[in-house]
Amino acid sequence: MSHFSYKNGALHAENLPLSEIARQFGSPTYVYSRAALVENFSAYADACRANGRDDKSALVCYSVKSNSNLAVLNLLGSLGSGFDIVSGGELLRVIAAGGDPRKVIFSGVGKSADEMRLALSHDILCFNVESTAELRRLNEVAGEMGKQAPVSLRVNPNVDAKTHPYISTGLRENKFGIAYEEALDAYRTAAALPHIRVAGIDCHIGSQLLDDAPLLEALERLIELIDRLEKEGIVIHHLDIGGGIGITYDQDKPVAVGDYLSRLFARIDTWRRLSYAGKPIQVMFEPGRSIVGNAGILLTRVEYLKHGAAKNFAIVDAAMNDLMRPAMYEAWHGVQPVQQRADGARVYDIVGPVCESGDWLARERSLAIEQGDLLAIMSAGAYGMTMSSNYNTRGRAAEVMVDGDRAHLIRKREDAGALFALESVLPRG
Numbered sequence: 259m260s261h262f263s264y265k266n267g268a269l270h271a272e273n274l275p276l277s278e279i280a281r282q283f284g285s286p287t288y289v290y291s292r293a294a295l296v297e298n299f300s301a302y303a304d305a306c307r308a309n310g311r312d313d314k315s316a317l318v319c320y321s322v323k324s325n326s327n328l329a330v331l332n333l334l335g336s337l338g339s340g341f342d343i344v345s346g347g348e349l350l351r352v353i354a355a356g357g358d359p360r361k362v363i364f365s366g367v368g369k370s371a372d373e374m375r376l377a378l379s380h381d382i383l384c385f386n387v388e389s390t391a392e393l394r395r396l397n398e399v400a401g402e403m404g405k406q407a408p409v410s411l412r413v414n415p416n417v418d419a420k421t422h423p424y425i426s427t428g429l430r431e432n433k434f435g436i437a438y439e440e441a442l443d444a445y446r447t448a449a450a451l452p453h454i455r456v457a458g459i460d461c462h463i464g465s466q467l468l469d470d471a472p473l474l475e476a477l478e479r480l481i482e483l484i485d486r487l488e489k490e491g492i493v494i495h496h497l498d499i500g501g502g503i504g505i506t507y508d509q510d511k512p513v514a515v516g517d518y519l520s521r522l523f524a525r526i527d528t529w530r531r532l533s534y535a536g537k538p539i540q541v542m543f544e545p546g547r548s549i550v551g552n553a554g555i556l557l558t559r560v561e562y563l564k565h566g567a568a569k570n571f572a573i574v575d576a577a578m579n580d581l582m583r584p585a586m587y588e589a590w591h592g593v594q595p596v597q598q599r600a601d602g603a604r605v606y607d608i609v610g611p612v613c614e615s616g617d618w619l620a621r622e623r624s625l626a627i628e629q630g631d632l633l634a635i636m637s638a639g640a641y642g643m644t645m646s647s648n649y650n651t652r653g654r655a656a657e658v659m660v661d662g663d664r665a666h667l668i669r670k671r672e673d674a675g676a677l678f679a680l681e682s683v684l685p686r687g
C-alpha cells in the first residue's frame with residue numbers, strides 16, 4: 259500500500275498532512291515514511307525466511323548510496339540489514355548510525371588505499387573487487403596491516419538489464435566489474451595472493467529493472483563460474499546477486515520482490531542439491547531503490563505561475579540541485595497537489611529557480627494549482643537527497659521522517675553561511 263495518500267482532499271504522509279510538515283519545517287523538504295521503509299525491507303527479509311533462509315544464510319545489504327541519512331540507516335540496521343557501501347565516507351555513516359561494520363560490503367571501481375585501510379580496520383564483511391589492479395593494491399594494504407582481506411570479485415556477466423543506459427552496468431562496455439572471460443584468471447590471482455581471502459562472487463547488472471529475467475540470467479552465469487572455480491579448488495562461500503529491482507514511477511509494473519526471490523532461491527536450491535549434495539551457499543542482495551524509492555517524496559511550494567502562449571510554467575522552490583534525476587536521466591516523477599482543488603486545471607512544466615534550462619522536475623502535467631500551493635514530487639526517496647548539490651549556492655533541503663502522526667526532523671535545512679564556511683580568499687599584497 260502507499261503510505262502517501264489523500265484524506266479529504268489533503269495528501270498525507272502516513273497519518274500526517276503534508277501541509278503540516280511544510281508549516282513546521284518549510285520547503286523544499288524530503289519526507290519519508292517509516293512504515294514504508296519497514297514494509298519494503300521486510301519484503302526481502304520475509305522472502306528470505308519463506309525460502310528457508312536465516313540471518314546467516316541470506317543477508318540483505320542495503321545500498322547506502324540510494325539514501326544515506328543516518329535515520330534511514332539506523333532504522334534498517336535495527337531490522338537486521340547489512341550495508342553495501344561505495345566509499346569510506348559511507349562506512350563512517352553506517353558506523354555513526356549504529357550499523358554493524360561486520361555486515362558491510364564495499365563496492366566501487368575506485369577504492370583508495372586510505373578507504374581500504376579504514377574498511378580493514380573495521381573488519382568489514384567483504385570487498386567487492388572490480389579489477390585485478392585493485393586486488394593487488396588491496397593485497398598490499400592488507401599486508402601492511404597484517405590482515406587478510408575477504409574479497410568477492412564483481413563479475414560482469416554481460417547480460418542486458420534493459421534499463422536506461424546510464425543505470426545499466428552489466429554489459430561488456432560498462433566500466434564496472436571484471437569481464438566474464440577474465441574472471442577465472444582473476445580468481446586464480448586472488449587465490450594466490452597471501453593477504454587476500456576469496457570469500458564470494460558478486461554482480462550488479464543495473465538499476466530500475468522491472469523484470470527479473472536478466473537477474474536470473476546473471477545467476478546462471480555466476481553458477482557456471484562457481485562450478486568451474488570449485489573444480490580448481492577455489493571455494494565460493496557467498497553469492498551476491500546485487501540490487502536493481504525497480505519501483506513504480508509512472509505506469510511501471512516491477513516484479514514483486516517475493517516472486518523474484520522465490521525464483522532465485524528455487525534455482526539455487528536445485529543447483530546445490532544436484533552439484534553440492536545440498537551444501538548451502540550464503541546469498542546476498544544489495545537493494546537500494548526498491549527499499550527507499552517509494553518511501554519518500556519531495557515537498558515543494560509553488561512560488562510563481564507563468565502562463566505563456568507556448569507553455570505554462572509552475573516555478574517551485576525545489577530544483578535540479580535537490581532532485582537531479584529528471585535533469586540527469588530525464589526521469590519521470592509523479593506530481594501531486596498537496597491540497598486537491600476542484601477546477602482550474604492547466605498543463606504545466608514544473609521547474610525550479612536554478613539558472614539552467616535543464617532545471618525541470620516534471621513536464622506537461624495537468625494540475626489545478628495556484629501560487630503558494632504545495633506539491634509532492636513522488637517516488638523521490640532514492641537517489642534524491644544523496645545526489646543533491648549546492649549548485650547556485652542553494653542549501654540542501656531538510657529531511658523529515660514520519661512515523662504515524664509524528665514528524666521527526668532527520669536533517670536540518672542547510673543555511674547559506676555553512677555553504678562557504680570552508681572557503682577563504684587569498685591573502686592581501
Ligand SMILES: *Cc1c(COP(=O)(O)O)cnc(C)c1O
Nearest residue numbers: 321365465501502544545546547
Ligand atoms: C547502486 C548500487 C546498488 C543499488 O542499486 P538499486 O538499483 O538502487 O537497487 C547495488 N549494488 C551496487 C554495486 C550499486 O552500485
